[in-house]
Amino acid sequence: MISLFKRAIRWLRTRSVFSHLLIATLVSTALLSTVLILSLQRVADEHPRRYLARALFDAFAENALHPEDKVVAIGEAPMELMSPEEAANSRYAAIYHDALRDSDRIAIRRLGDHYAAVSVRGDIVAVLPQFGRPISTYALFLVGIVVMSVLFAVYAIYLLIRRLTLPFDALTEGIAKVEEGDLSYQIPLENTFGEYRTFADGFNKMVAELQRIHESRRHMLLALPHEILTPLSRLKVRKDMVDDANLREQINKDIAVVEEILSSILAAEKRSAGKASADFIDIEPYADEQIAQLTHPGIEITVENETGYNTAYFDSFLTSVLLKNFVTNAVRYGKGNPIAVRFSADAKDPCDMRMSVRDQGIGIAPEQQKYLMEPFWRADESRGRASGGYGLGLYLCKTIMKGLGGRIEVESTLGEGTEISAIFPNALCTTLEDI
Secondary structure, three states: OHHHHHHHHHHHHOOOHHHHHHHHHHHHHHHHHHHHHHHHHHHHHHHHHHHHHHHHHHHHHHHHHOOOOOOOEEOOEEOEEEOHHHHHOOOOHHHHHHHHHOOOOEEEEEEOOEEEEEEEEOOEEEEEEEEOOOOOHHHHHHHHHHHHHHHHHHHHHHHHHHHHHHHHHHHHHHHHHHHOOOOOOOOOHHHOOHHHHHHHHHHHHHHHHHHHHHHHHHHHHHHHHHHHHHHHHHHHHHHOOOOOHHHHHHHHHHHHHHHHHHHHHHHHHHHHOOOOOOEEEEHHHHHHHHHHOOOOOOOOEEEEEEOOOOEEEEOHHHHHHHHHHHHHHHHHHOOOOOEEEEEEEOOOOOOOEEEEEEOOOOOOOHHHHOOOOOOOOOOOHHHHHHHOOOOOHHHHHHHHHHHHOOEEEEEEEOOOEEEEEEEEOOOOOOOOOOO
């Protein structure tokens, strides 16, 4: 019983404000209705009680005046006179015991579809076997009025509560849109009122400011390639003039990192401008070629094609940016363990291609995973600088996949490894006829 009560409490705590208000209203209305109906029942019983008292008095008075006469019928059956022993063993025993406990020594109860009554006067027990009805037509009418009034009140309260809580739907939708990354969404103020409107207006201003900051950051990122390409070209020429081979090699690595970032930014800009161009590409040879361009000495990287197709329809340049970012991160944080690159059909839609890269490295803490694709964010600042990461790669990958209509999913266990996947829509079911 206690566990059931606790489960009910937990269930109530998870309900919405609307549900709490409605449940409270229904419970209070039901309680009030029960009290009203019981009161009506008591009122309905009062008339036969008065009738009974008068009838018994008249019957005893008449019998006292004419003891030799037969007791006349009172109600719908004659009165019966019994001894206490007979009454205690009769079908009226329960009413008899009620009468003994009553201060007036009179008791009345329903017996079948009528009332029965008992009056105790010394050694004589008078019984009225059958009289009256349990509830009059007028009382039933009153009960009907109460029931109709309760139903009307419940409906009116439902409409009122719905009206009061309706703005929550608009607020919830706005929060969901922002969680999905739609910072341009504004809660319609006409769907709110009072304190809700004040909250919604503040929410809209906050989201608009976030959108402004986001756009400013995006424009800054898109401006970087144009500002860096020229000095980077000069640096590539001048590094060949360095005599120190180790220093020259280090400069080459730094240049490669910068070029990787610029390629990602350009790919995101290209996707945002709607300039992506897809083609039919051999999956395994393509993946092997892209991975071969990366530096991963002594690390085993395997490529598996489980799509059931040799080719798929996708943009080679944008996919290259994604694959290289995923593999580079796996190399950086995989502790030198083998890395698996797998292409497969997505479980939700077999026409979508899933490209997954799994490492067996340090993993990512659950509380940090939601920030993984934020720009300039790293789980460990010192680790990011030491490994050459700048916190832009996955953010740009997310931007690319959003433009492609796909998504990125991350599964990671701290200390065991990470699997990051990009899902390309309709990459496995597109045909030449579709194009």
